[in-house]
Amino acid sequence: MTILDDINSLIQEAYVFSDKTISVGLDEFESGEKDKLFVVGLSGGGKTTLGLYLAKKYNAKYVDTDDIHIKFDHYKEKEYKKHKEKVWEEFNRIVNSNERLVIGGVGIGFAWENNEVPENQLLDIPVIFLGKSILKSSWDASGRDNKGRSLKGKNRLRQFYVFMKWNIQRFHKRTEEYKKAKIKNGGNVEEFKVPKL
Numbered sequence: 466m467t468i469l470d471d472i473n474s475l476i477q478e479a480y481v482f483s484d485k486t487i488s489v490g491l492d493e494f495e496s497g498e499k500d501k502l503f504v505v506g507l508s509g510g511g512k513t514t515l516g517l518y519l520a521k522k523y524n525a526k527y528v529d530t531d532d533i534h535i536k537f538d539h540y541k542e543k544e545y546k547k548h549k550e551k552v553w554e555e556f557n558r559i560v561n562s563n564e565r566l567v568i569g570g571v572g573i574g575f576a577w578e579n580n581e582v583p584e585n586q587l588l589d590i591p592v593i594f595l596g597k598s599i600l601k602s603s604w605d606a607s608g609r610d611n612k613g614r615s616l617k618g619k620n621r622l623r624q625f626y627v628f629m630k631w632n633i634q635r636f637h638k639r640t641e642e643y644k645k646a647k648i649k650n651g652g653n654v655e656e657f658k659v660p661k662l
Contacts, residue, residue: 486659487644490591490652494523499591501560504569505640506595507632509606514662515595516569525565530556530572557582560590574639587643588650593657599637603628 493499502525504516513529520527533555556572560582576582607624610616616624648654
């Protein structure tokens, strides 16, 4: 299956343009019954922006799991194999800490897909699933290179293609699988209105 087949399939399922954000179990975090909240979404979907806002709103600390993966060069496949145990030890330390935390980043999706964190633990933590469309997320993510420099023209289009491929082939699938399992597991499911930040 090619990237074009993937895009066509997702357009038919309306995921490319869908912007619906939902929360599962947010009331448990708001009440203090649970002390962790995951913010899950695509690359470029606004996880960090929303996570920082929610941490401030709920008097919690924000932790970005992307920092763990970058710290151990997770994005380089050969380096990931070398540091895999350290990545998941750090992730588990964060999830099992006694702190009140809002946790974002791609690490949550990797944890679900790779069974690196016990499934019941991931299903027990309240979650906001950002519904920013694949198209919009990929476009927003493509605006800067990995050194923070602004990209324009052909360079941005190349980066946009990379993020579309990344979001479709990697993040979309694992996020949808996690969302289905989380909803099936129970918890108060509500549409979440993302504030203009």
